[in-house]
Amino acid sequence: MTVGEKELFWRERQLLERSKQLLEAQADGFIPTAEYQKLIDSYAELLAELSKLTRRSDKTLTRLNELKLKLKRYVSPPIYKRITSGQEMVEINKTRRVKLSIFYSDIVGFTLHSRDMEGEALSTFLNSYLEEMTNIINKHGGTLDKYIGDAIMVFFGDPDFSSDEDHALRCVRMALEMRSRLKEMHRYWFELGYANPLHIRMGIATGYVSVGNFGSSERLDYTIIGSPVNLASRIQDQAGEDEILISHTTWALVKDTIPCSEAIYMNLKGFSQAEPAHAVVAEDSDDTLEILEDAGYCLQYNPAKLSLEELIRELSKRVQSDDPI
Amino acid sequence: MEKMRISASKYTPEIIYDPATYTLSIEGESWPENAFDIYMPLLEKLEAYFRKPGQSLKVDVMLDLMNTSSRIMYRELINLLQRAHDEGHSVEMKWFYQAGDEDMQEDWEELMEDCSLPYHIVEREE
Numbered sequence: 284m285t286v287g288e289k290e291l292f293w294r295e296r297q298l299l300e301r302s303k304q305l306l307e308a309q310a311d312g313f314i315p316t317a318e319y320q321k322l323i324d325s326y327a328e329l330l331a332e333l334s335k336l337t338r339r340s341d342k343t344l345t346r347l348n349e350l351k352l353k354l355k356r357y358v359s360p361p362i363y364k365r366i367t368s369g370q371e372m373v374e375i376n377k378t379r380r381v382k383l384s385i386f387y388s389d390i391v392g393f394t395l396h397s398r399d400m401e402g403e404a405l406s407t408f409l410n411s412y413l414e415e416m417t418n419i420i421n422k423h424g425g426t427l428d429k430y431i432g433d434a435i436m437v438f439f440g441d442p443d444f445s446s447d448e449d450h451a452l453r454c455v456r457m458a459l460e461m462r463s464r465l466k467e468m469h470r471y472w473f474e475l476g477y478a479n480p481l482h483i484r485m486g487i488a489t490g491y492v493s494v495g496n497f498g499s500s501e502r503l504d505y506t507i508i509g510s511p512v513n514l515a516s517r518i519q520d521q522a523g524e525d526e527i528l529i530s531h532t533t534w535a536l537v538k539d540t541i542p543c544s545e546a547i548y549m550n551l552k553g554f555s556q557a558e559p560a561h562a563v564v565a566e567d568s569d570d571t572l573e574i575l576e577d578a579g580y581c582l583q584y585n586p587a588k589l590s591l592e593e594l595i596r597e598l599s600k601r602v603q604s605d606d607p608i
Numbered sequence: 609m610e611k612m613r614i615s616a617s618k619y620t621p622e623i624i625y626d627p628a629t630y631t632l633s634i635e636g637e638s639w640p641e642n643a644f645d646i647y648m649p650l651l652e653k654l655e656a657y658f659r660k661p662g663q664s665l666k667v668d669v670m671l672d673l674m675n676t677s678s679r680i681m682y683r684e685l686i687n688l689l690q691r692a693h694d695e696g697h698s699v700e701m702k703w704f705y706q707a708g709d710e711d712m713q714e715d716w717e718e719l720m721e722d723c724s725l726p727y728h729i730v731e732r733e734e
């Protein structure tokens with residue numbers, strides 16, 4: 284018991300002292316009934332107070348748990364864990380430089396989709412998509428930074444750090460799983476009456492960013508800022524339907540595990556030089572190949588095994604030799 | 609008797625006790641580590657005040673948050689004021705809680721249970 288607690292419970296200590304005195308008085312053969320009665324009354328008061336305090340404490344704990352459950356739904360699980368365990372100082376200007384892998388995605392032509400839908404249908408549609416994608420983010424241990432309408436921003440490497448390679452790999456694998464899940468969801472949406480399949484664009488970049496609390500003392504946002512964040516977003520803008528484009532730095536970390544295309548140089552807004560990016564094919568390159576269909580031809584092409592230049596060379600050769608493609 | 613004024617802090621309320629106007633006003637949040645240190649000087653002043661016969665005091669308490677230690681000290685304040693009332697002093701209490709804050713309303717109601725001194729529990733609009 285601290286000094287403060289001893290002082291706070293001085294009434295209880297007095298009561299204890301009185302009980303001892305009473306016991307001593309009884310040993311001397313003197314039994315003061317009125318004193319006993321006062322003692323009993325005091326104990327009854329204490330019991331009533333204890334019962335109120337217990338009820339109050341239980342109620343506070345229940346309320347706290349309810350708040351924690353609500354908080355859990357507003358922030359990413361890794362950040363929730365840090366806040367509730369007291370590891371995260373919820374203060375402004377507490378940022379640090381860390382190397383992260385950053386993911387951006389958005390739905391191709393979402394504005395067009397949303398124009399054709401009623402408000403309620405749109406929110407059901409969007410929420411079912413975000414729900415599925417968020418489950419995948421959590422499965423791979425990503426930190427969900429934010430939803431921006433139909434866009435999703437995720438990063439790997441903070442608050443939980445493993446290694447740059449692991450962050451990049453988990454990030455790309457998450458994107459791959461999102462892509463395959465989306466294909467499964469086409470069926471579900473079709474059954475619900477959405478005829479046009481939904482496609483997403485995905486972009487990933489790796490690099491040093493500032494991570495921490497940004498905003499004002501009234502309203503904080505645990506987020507990241509820095510050039511790789513913009514790069515991930517710009518690369519994502521350039522991605523085609525269901526395409527995953529990754530920055531050259533990310534590619535260097537995953538290339539031994541995940542097949543990717545040759546570098547594609549892109550002129551991106553806000554970047555002075557053309558930035559190299561790579562398209563992710565699939566983790567198991569033998570199983571998944573890009574399929575192009577046009578004018579009765581069916582072409583299977585694996586960018587991991589054949590560069591674009593080699594493909595054109597091969598096609599020209601076959602066309603000239605009159606070989607069926 | 610001297611006026612007592614303790615400014616509010618992040619964890620403690622503003623306390624203004626003025627015997628000249630027969631008022632005690634407490635406003636803010638109360639979740640100090642040691643509530644005894646905050647409230648005991650006030651209780652001692654009030655004890656001294658009620659030693660003179662025929663005193664009167666109007667008490668307004670407006671708290672948005674109260675920890676268990678503070679609650680114990682408010683229990684003491686109520687006991688003191690109840691005794692003063694029983695001895696013939698004029699004591700009136702008003703407990704304010706923010707609109708919709710059922711927890712605080714319930715806290716005040718529980719604290720005032722079995723008290724015969726005049727009091728009001730008032731819902732405060734924003």
